[in-house]
Structures are given as C-alpha cells and as structure tokens.
C-alpha cells in the first residue's frame with residue numbers, strides 16, 4: 001500500500017510554499033539564528049503532529065491497543081516488550097486511529113517496513 005503522492009504541479013506548488021515559508025521565517029526571525037531555529041522547529045513539529053498526532057494521543061492509543069491485543073504482537077504472536085512496541089498504521093493516510101493501527105514488536109516492525117520498501 002503506497003502513500004498518496006503529489007503530482008508534478010502539486011510538487012512545484014509545495015516547493016514554492018516551502019520557499020515562501022523559509023523567507024517568512026527569516027523575516028519574522030529578523031535573521032536571528034536562534035529565532036530561525038525555533039520557528040523552524042515549531043513549524044516542523046506542528047506539521048508533523050498534523051500527520052502523526054501528538055505524542056500524548058499516540059501514547060493513549062498505544063495503551064488502548066496494548067489492552068485490546070492483550071499485550072501480544074498480532075504478527076508473531078509473541079509478548080510485546082514493555083518498551084519499544086510500535087504503533088503501525090495499516091494505511092498511513094488513515095492516521096493514528098483505533099481502526100487503522102496495530103501494536104507490533106520492533107522485530108515485526110522492521111520486517112513490515114522492509115516489505116513496504118522503507119528500509
């Protein structure tokens with residue numbers, strides 16, 4: 001299952017938007033390197049949350065999935081580790097929502113990522 005991709009026009013629009021945002025950051029930060037860093041980091045974080053949800057929401061979902069799966073990895077049927085279990089989205093575009101995720105062990109996550117061509 002591949003993620004949606006931008007077409008050529010949208011890709012050009014995205015590059016123009018990024019260029020504008022960079023210029024805007026420089027203006028707002030008045031070329032202060034520390035402010036540029038902080039603006040970039042804030043914008044990066046908020047856009048990442050739009051796609052991945054906030055860490056607390058993912059943590060809550062992780063706990064819920066742990067209970068729902070009785071602490072078992074649905075792929076290898078082994079006990080999930082106390083730390084390091086991974087919330088895997090069935091479809092990335094579906095987000096971190098209960099019907100679209102499963103909690104899997106790191107080893108199975110590595111295999112899944114490889115199958116999807118991410119590694």
Ligand SMILES: [Zn+2]
Nearest residue numbers: 073076105108
């Ligand atoms: Zn597993």
